[in-house]
Amino acid sequence: MESIITVATVLTMYFNAINSNDVNYMYNGDIEDGKVNKIEVYERNDNQQMEQKMEYCYEYDEQGRLTSKEMLSWDEAKKDWVKNSRLTYKYYKNGYNVEVSHWNAEKQQYDLPQEVTLYRAKAPSLTTVKTYKMNEAQDNMYLTSSMLVMEPLDNRLLAHNN
Numbered sequence: 001m002e003s004i005i006t007v008a009t010v011l012t013m014y015f016n017a018i019n020s021n022d023v024n025y026m027y028n029g030d031i032e033d034g035k036v037n038k039i040e041v042y043e044r045n046d047n048q049q050m051e052q053k054m055e056y057c058y059e060y061d062e063q064g065r066l067t068s069k070e071m072l073s074w075d076e077a078k079k080d081w082v083k084n085s086r087l088t089y090k091y092y093k094n095g096y097n098v099e100v101s102h103w104n105a106e107k108q109q110y111d112l113p114q115e116v117t118l119y120r121a122k123a124p125s126l127t128t129v130k131t132y133k134m135n136e137a138q139d140n141m142y143l144t145s146s147m148l149v150m151e152p153l154d155n156r157l158l159a160h161n162n
Contacts, residue, residue: 026050035060055081065091086110095120095127116141125151 023044030038038057042050052074059068066089072081083103090097099113117131127149132141 025053035064052081061091065089083110088113122148127151 025044026042028040028042029036036058038055040052041054041056043053045051054074055072057068057070057072058066059070061067068089069087071084071086073084074080075082082105085100085102088099088101090099096119098117098119100115101110101113103109104111112134114134115131117129120128120130122128129145129147129149130143131145133144134140135142
C-alpha cells in the first residue's frame with residue numbers, strides 16, 4: 001500500500017484551496033523546499049474584512065510523509081493562535097493510522113487520541129478502513145465504522161493477468 005499523505009498531497013491540497021472560487025476565505029501558506037509547513041486561513045467578516053480563522057501546521061518524516069497536522073484557532077481576546085486538535089499519522093508496512101487528539105488547555109498537552117482510523121491494504125487495490133472512538137466511561141475504544149475500499153485495477157495489471 002502506497003502512502004497517499006505525502007508532501008505532494010499536502011501541496012496539492014493547498015493549491016486547490018487557494019484556487020477555489022470561495023471568496024469568503026483566503027489562504028496564506030508557508031512553503032519551504034516544496035513542503036507546506038503552515039497554512040493560515042482568513043475569513044471575510046460582515047464588514048467585508050478578512051479575519052484570522054485557523055492555522056494548520058504540518059510535520060513530515062524523512063520519507064516526505066505527513067506525520068502531524070496541528071489545527072489552531074484564532075483567539076481574538078488573546079490576539080494569538082490557540083491549539084485545538086492534532087492529527088497524527090503512523091505508518092506501517094501494510095497501511096497507516098490517523099489518530100485524532102484534542103488540546104487540553106488545563107494540562108497544556110494533547111489528550112490521548114479520542115478517535116483512530118486504521119487503513120490496511122488487504123490485496124492490490126483493496127483496503128480496509130476501520131474507525132474506533134474512545135469510550136471514556138469504560139476506558140477503551142469501540143468500533144464505529146468499518147468499510148472495504150476497492151480501487152480500480154490498473155489496466156496494465158489487467159492486461160498482464162490475461
